[in-house]
Amino acid sequence: MIPLSYFLILSIILFVLGAIGFFIKRDLITQFMTVEIMLNAANLAFITFAKSAGSLDGQVIVFFIITVAAAEAAVGLAIILLVYRQKKTIKSEDIKLMKG
C-alpha cells in the first residue's frame, strides 16, 4: 500500500504549485489553469481522506468540486473573453478597474 501521506503530500505540493503559479503568471488564462490545479489538489486530498475514513462522502464532494470547476471554467473563460474584447489584453496587470 502506498502510504496515505504520500497522496497528501502530493496534494499539498500541487496546491502550493498552483498558488505560486497563480501569483507568478501574468496572463489570465494561465492563472486560470493554476486555479484548476489548486482545485484538483483539493480533490486529491478529499479522495485520500475518503479512502482512509472508509466513507464515500469525500468522493461525493469531489463530484461537486468537479462540477463547480467546470461551471467556473465556463463562466470564467466567458468573462476573460469579454474582458479581452474591451481591453484588448489578457495581462492581469492591465485590468485595474477596481482600483481605489
Added chain:
Amino acid sequence: MNLPILSIVTFLPLAGAVLFIFIGRERENLLRYLALFITIITFIASLYLYFNFNAQTPEPQFVEKSAWIGYGINYHIGIDGISLYLVLLTTFLMPIVLLSSWTYIQSRVKEYLIFMLMLQTGIIGVFVALNLFLFYVFWEAMLIPMYFLIGIWGGRRKIYATVKFVLFTMLGSLLMLVAIFYMYSLFYKATGTYSFNIFDYYRMILNPNVQIWLFLAFALAFAIKVPLFPFHTWLPDAHVEAPTAGSVVLAAVLLKMGTYGFLRFALPLFPDALQKFLPVLAVLCIIGIIYGGLMALIQKDVKSLVAYSSVSHMGLIMLAVFALNIEAVEGAIYQMLNHGLSTGALFLCVGILYERAHTRLIKEFGGVSKQMPVFSAFFLICMLSSVGLPGLNGFVGEVLCLYGVFKTNTLFAILGVTTVILAAAYLLWMFQRVMQGPITNEKVFSFKDLRVREIVYLAPIVVMMFWMGIYPQTFLRKMDVSVTHLLNQVKKKEAIFTKAQKEKETLPPSILMESEKHTEDTEKEEKESR
C-alpha cells in the same frame, strides 16, 4: 368615537405626502395648498388632544399600543404633560413654516413639500413614542428629510453643513442605540421577557457603574442635539445654510428633541449617574449660555447670530432641567416653547429680509425700519420676546428657569442671569445695525413692506407671544402633575441608591422596582380574582 387620534396626528402628514405621488409636479400651487391644508388639519387634530387632556394624572394619555415586530418592539405611543406641548408646538409651527416658504422655494416644490411632511411625522413620532425602539426609529427618521432639505435647498455651503449635521447627530445616536440594546439585555436578564417599553425600563434599578456608561451614551446623543457646548458647532452651519423654513423647524423643534430626551430618558432612567455628572453638565450649560451669547455678539451674519443665540438659550433650558425642581423644570419646558416661538420668529424675520436683500450680512443693511415699518414692529416684538421682556413669553420662562436654578445653586444662577444682559446686547445691537440708523445701502430703497401672506404667518406667533406672556396659566397648569411625577421618580431612585451606599450594598446590574401603577396585566388579574 374611538379614533386613534394620536396616530392620526403623527401620521397624517406622512399619509398626506403619499397623496402627493399622484399629483404631477407642475401643479405647484395645488401641491402647496394641499400641504398647507394637511398641516392645518393636523394642528386642529392636535388641539383635540389639548382640550381632552386630563391634567390631573401623570399617566400618559391617548395611549395606543399594538404589537409590531415582536421581541419587545411594539408600536406604543402616548403623551403626557411634558410632550403635549411639544407636539402642539410642532403642529402649530408647520403651517406657518409652509406659508413662509411659499415663494421662497421655487425649484422642486413637490419634493420639498414631501420632505417637510415626512419631517413633521418624524418629529411628532419622537415626542410621542413610548417604546424605546420606536423612539429610536423616529429619531433617525427625521434626519433623512432634514438632510435633503438642507442639502438641496440650502445656501452656499449646504453640503458641508448638512453632512456635518447628519454625521454629528448620528454619532451620538449610534452610541445611544448601543446603550438601548444593552438595557434591553439587562432587562431580559432580570425578568426573562423582552421589552423596549420605557415604563418597564423606569422600573429598573441599575448598578451605578453600569449607569455611568449608559448615561454617557444617552447624554451624548442628546447633548449633541440640544446642543450643549462643546458639541454645538454643527448648529451655526446647519442653521445658516438651511432654507428659512428648515432653519425654523431646526431651531424651534429639533433642538427640543434633545432636551426632551434628557427629561424623558436620561433623568428618570439614570438618576445616579446624573448626580455624578451634574457638576460637569451644569458647567457646560453655563459656558454655553455665556459663550453662545458672546459669539452671537460678534457674528457678521444675522442668521448665525440667531443660531448662536439659540446655543445660549438652550444652555439656560438645560441648566434648568438639571436643577431638578418643579419651578426649574416647568420653566425649562416653558422656555422650550418660548424659544421655539421666538427663535422661530426671528428666523422667519431674517428670511423675510433675505428674500428682499439676498444677503444676510449685517453691514449690508441699515435703516430698514424706515422702509418697512410694519415689519419693523413685528421684528421688534420678536426680538423683545427673545430678550425676555416681561409681558411677552420669554420673561415667564426665563424667570422660572433662573429661579429654579437659583434654588439649587446660587452661583450658577448668578452666572446665568448674565444672559439677561448679553441677550439685550447682541439683539439690540443687531436690531440697531439692521433696522435703525440712516439707509446706507441703495438696495434698501427697493424693499417692500410685509405682504398679506407674511403678516398672516407672523401674526399667530406674535399673538401666542403675548398670550404666553400675559396668561401663562393656560399652559403651566397642565404640566404640573407630569413634572412632579417625573421628579418624584428621580428622587425615589436616588433614595434607593443613597440607602444602598450607606449600607454598602452592591446592586446587581438590574433589579426591578414594584410598579406603582396598574399595568394591563394586573388589571386583568384583579378582574379575574373578583
Added chain:
Amino acid sequence: MTEIFWLIPFIPALSTLILAVFGQKLPKKYVSFQACFAVFASFVISVISLIGLLQAGHEHSTIVKNLFSWIHAGSFKADLSLQLDPLSAVMALVVTGVGFLIHVYSVGYMAEDKGYTRYFTYMNLFTFAMLVLVMASNIVLMFVGWEGVGLCSYLLIGFWFEKHSAANAGKKAFIVNRIGDAAFLLGIFFIFIHIGSGEFRAINEAIGGGEITQSLATLIAILLFVGAVGKSAQIPLYVWLPDAMEGPTPVSALIHAATMVTAGVYMVSRMNILFTFSISAGHIVAVVGAVTAVFAATMALTQNDIKRVLAYSTISQIGYMFIGCGVGAYAAGMFHLYTHAFFKSLLFLAAGSVMHALSGELNMQKMGGLRKYLPLTYPTFLIGAIAIAGIPFLSGFFSKDAILTSAFASGQYFVWGLGIFGAVLTAFYMFRLIFLTFYGKERLEPEAKKHLHESPPVMTIPLVLLAFFSVIAGYVGLPVVFGKKLDFFGRFLEPVIEHAHEVHLTLGTEWMLILISVAVAVTGIYIAWVFYIKNPQTPHNLVARFPGLYKLLYNKYYVDEIYNTLFVNSTIKGSEVVYDHFDLKVIDGAVNGSASATNFFGKVLSYIQTGLIKDYALIFLLGAILLLGYLLF
C-alpha cells in the same frame, strides 16, 4: 371711592392698544386727544382714590386688588395684583398729573413730526408701564413695570431712529438698565427663597417678624439698589442718561426727569422696612447718592448743550433723593421726588420751548439775551431755576432742606457736607444756564434769529401750570421747624413709611441748617452772576488757568471712553479672538479634523485596493492561512 383704583393703569393701556392697531388710520387730532384724555382720566381716578384714602384714615390705608394669578410654578408665585396706599397714590398722581401736562405740551412740540401717532402710542405705553410699576403689590409685577418703562425709554430715546446717535443712545439706555435689572432679578430670587413671597406686605411682615438676618437683608437691599442705580442713573450706571437727551424734549421731561428715573427712589421707599433693617445698606445708598449728586453737578458746570446740563442736573437731584432715603428719611426723599417732578419737567419743557423758538438750537453758546423775545418761557424757566436752587418759598427749598436736615440729624456729616457742596454747584450751573440763555449779548445764528418766536399756548400753558406747582407744591410738607403737624406729606406717608428716626435737633440747629442751605444757594447764584453778567471774561480766564481741569469736566471725566474700552470693546475684541481661534480652530477644528483623519485612514487603506487580481488573491490566501492557523492552534 377707592374700589376703582385698579383702572388707573388700564386706561392708558387700552389707549395704547387702540393707537397701536388703528393709529395710522385715525386723524392726528383724535390721536392726541385720546392719548391726553387717557392720561387725564387716570389722573382723575388717582385724585378720587387719593381722596378716598384720606377719608379712610390710617388703619385702612392699604388696599390690594388681585386681578388674576399670573405666574405660578411650585413656590414661585406672582399675581397681577395692584395696591393702593399713600406711597403709590403719590406716585400715581405725579405720573398722571405731570404726564398729562407733558402730553398736552407734546401736541404742540411734535406737531410737525411724521411719527406723531407712534409718539403718542409710546407715551401712553410708558404711562401704563410706569403706573404698573408704582401700583404693583408684589415685586415681580413691579419688575414688569420696571422693564416696561425701560422698553419705552428705548423706543422713545431712539424715536428718531434714522439718526445714528439716537439709535445708539436708545440701545445704550436699554443695555445699561439691564445690568441693573440683572442684579434686581437676583434680589427678587433671594426674597422668594428666604421669604417665600414677593408681595410687599408679606415681605414687610417677614422682616418685621425677624425672619431674615441682617446680612441677608443687606445683600438683598444692595442687589435691589444696584437695579435702582441702573434705572435712576446713579454712579456707576448713569452713563445712559445724558445720551438719552437724543430723544424728543417732552420725553426727556417725562421719562428722564419726572418719572422713570425716579422709579429707583420709589422702589427704595417701597422697601423702606428692608433698607432700614439693614443698616449698612442705608449707608451705601446715602453715600452713593451724595457722591453722585456732587459728581454729576461738577459735570453740569461745563456743558454747553442746554439739555445735557439738565440731564446731569437730574442725575444730581436723584442723588439727593437717595441721600434722603439712605439716611432713613424716606418721606423726605419722596418729597423731593414729588417737587422735582414739577420743576425739572418745567425746566425741560421750557428748554424745549427755547429750542423750538430757535428752530432746534441747543447750544447755549449760540443763545443769549432771549428774555425779551420769550415773555412766557423766560419767567417760567426762571421759576424752575429758582426752585431747583433751593431758594426759600419755592418747592425745591422745602424738599431739599428736609433731606439735608435729615442727613445732618442722622449724624452722617460727610453726606451732609457733600449735599451742601452740591447745592452750591446746583445753584451755580442753573443760573449759568439762565444767564447764558436769557441774558447778555445775543450770539444767535442769523437763521434762528429770523424765526424767533414764542411758543404756542398749547406749549406755554403747561409751562405756566408747572411753574405754579413748582412754587406751591412744597407747602404740603413744611419743615419740622414749623411743627410736625404741618408736614402733611410726611404724615400722609406714615402708614407706609415707618418713622425709623425721629429728627431730634434743637430748634436752633434746625434754623442754622436752613440758613446754611439758603446762604449756599445764594452764593451759587452770586458766583454765576459774577461769571456771566458782571465779568463775562471770568469763565475764559478760569479755563485758561486750569485747562486740564476744564478738559476733564467738559469730557465728563472720560467715563464713557473708559467704559467703552474697558467693557464694550474688550468684550467684542475678546469674543472675536475666541471665535476665530477657539470656536473655529479648536472645536470646529476637532470636528473637521476627525473628518480629515477618517479621510486619511481611508486613503491609507485604499492602497490595498490595487485593482489587481493577484493582490486580492494574496490577501485571500493570507487570510485563509491565518484562519487555519487559529483553528488548529
